[in-house]
Amino acid sequence: MKRGREKCVAAALVLITLGCLLYAGKITLGLSQAAAGGPIRPNVFVISVCSLRKDLLSTYGHKGGSVMPALEQFFGQSSVLYERAFNGVPWISIISFIEPYFPLLTAQGYLAASPYWEYAYTRIPLQRTLQTARPEASELNDSEFEKDYKSYAEDVKQQILLPRSAPFALVVHIKYLHYPLIDQFNSDSEWDHFLSQSERDQIAEYSKHPEKYFSKLPMMLMLTGDPKYALAHPEIQRTVKKRDAATLRSLSGLVSNERYLQEWKASPGYAGDLEIVKKAYAGNARYLDQKLLEPMFNLYGNDELKRNTVVVFAGDHGEMHMERDQLTHATSGYDEAVEIPAAVKFPSDWPSGIRVKGQTPIHRIADLTEGVLAGSVHRENLAEKIQSLTDDVIILRDCRNTVRGLRFKNKYKYLVDTASGERQLFDLEQDPDELVNVALSRSETADEMEALYWTHLPQFNWIPPYRCLPW
């Protein structure tokens, strides 16, 4: 019995080793090419920003003063700009698509690392991507994550500037724009930068009397994440009997509950409330841009790194600010939630000025990144490779599988509501804001989209659902 088990273990090890060798082959090839005078392997620095709305940026049509000048400049100087990039699973970042690659890169001499920043929210649970990449991280408590930008920025800086003989691959995921929007951890925070005194007073008033302003629940959870606002709501007081940590944590999820959002919307002062949320978000974006992104894009002033580092920037998803009565993300398939700003800046001797107009799913940006890391994408073939990394069909779904659908060729958006079975079809060329449902008048197209959904479903189903429901 024991020998049988040993044989099984040995066979499994052989298979795993063979698999790794086969998979690592393309990386080894890249290194060999470099050694033989082929393309030189650059450093790769991936910056992922959580909850970034594209309409903050003039690159994507924002009008008025720039909130994020460093990011605007990066986009202006980028070699590859994605004009229409999307994440069909709007709670997962590019890291999920890149990180599985890291152990092999490390084995091949790349220094691969992924410092996470859980910013300002002790109740955000550890993310499984981190646990997968660094198993020891599962032992960390939430409180052990860095929450102040200075220590986080210093950590990233040190890792980038570390003297080394091999190229590095570094991925950072910055959750600064993820709610709660009130930054309690950085004394120089700017979440209230754009707020007037009367708006600050309004927040103070809601905070002081949560039971009086219980209809403001989504807004106050968005700003603070504090379950006290949920517990002040009469319906929740009746429903929630337990007060343990898990229950309190789950209450923060009520930020996107449809019934409470409707209640907030119907409450006096709603329009002003929404402006406060938007301004707090913009204030954080400004801070993020100045304190973190600007030095990262500048590669901390290191000229050598500027010559041999590829910088990949990608949002992970957008954020709903009550468009179509939705707040935050992971609950929506509309473009405000799934479209992401994205660009790649290559060293100056690589091709530049490439604009990708085709709809590009986030995993194709990851594919490009992996190609650079593996050596299969280099300056000689970049322009050719990049145009092939788009997809006619991008599968979309929300966290709970209550909405599913797809985006087709920048031409159609198709969504199905699980509970009602209602179908939505938007002609994105005629109706880019997704306001006119033509599913009935163009039922044939809707049927074609439905069939496309089921034939393309495997597009993402290899990705773990994390805390969301499985595929």
Next chain:
Amino acid sequence: MGFLLISAWGEGLPLTGWEINKKWNMHEVAEAPRVASVTGFQATYANDQFEVALKGTVLPDSATAKQKASIELTNIQNLYKPHSNPYVGQVSDLIQCAPDLVPKTSFIQPAILAGVKTTLLVGGATGRKMFGACARDQIAYWGGYFQFFSEPQKMAVEVRIFHKKNTLNLQQARGKIKTLSEQLFTKAGGVP
């Protein structure tokens, strides 16, 4: 093409070779969407007890249809489950189904599908006929849901049946909806 098929709809369901069994005395709901094309159809029927919403989609093969039926049934079942550990930022509804309101599933064998069984789910639905209703005051209908695939026409058909809650409990509604589901369709008079 869609208009052509609508005009040729007659009493049968387009592209299926079936029609609604006359024993149920159902009429088409005029105000509900009624569309048809070579890629699918949509129609709603009702009698004094039930409302039946049908949606057909042409799919490439039975494996795809099987996957669709399985995933969609699971997704509807999940609407009734509590979400005690949601992704932060995701909907967290505190309502939890009482044991007598937890949706029930059972195998059915529609008369038109010789020897083929499919799964029927029966659970609470809101006044807007949305599955996932768990609280007693939220449930306005008992809803039945099943799918099946017609191989010759490559047509995956989704069926949503609603019965006014009235004084029925879930168990009683389940029996009525099951009977209707199994005898809903008959072979159409003509070849489609």
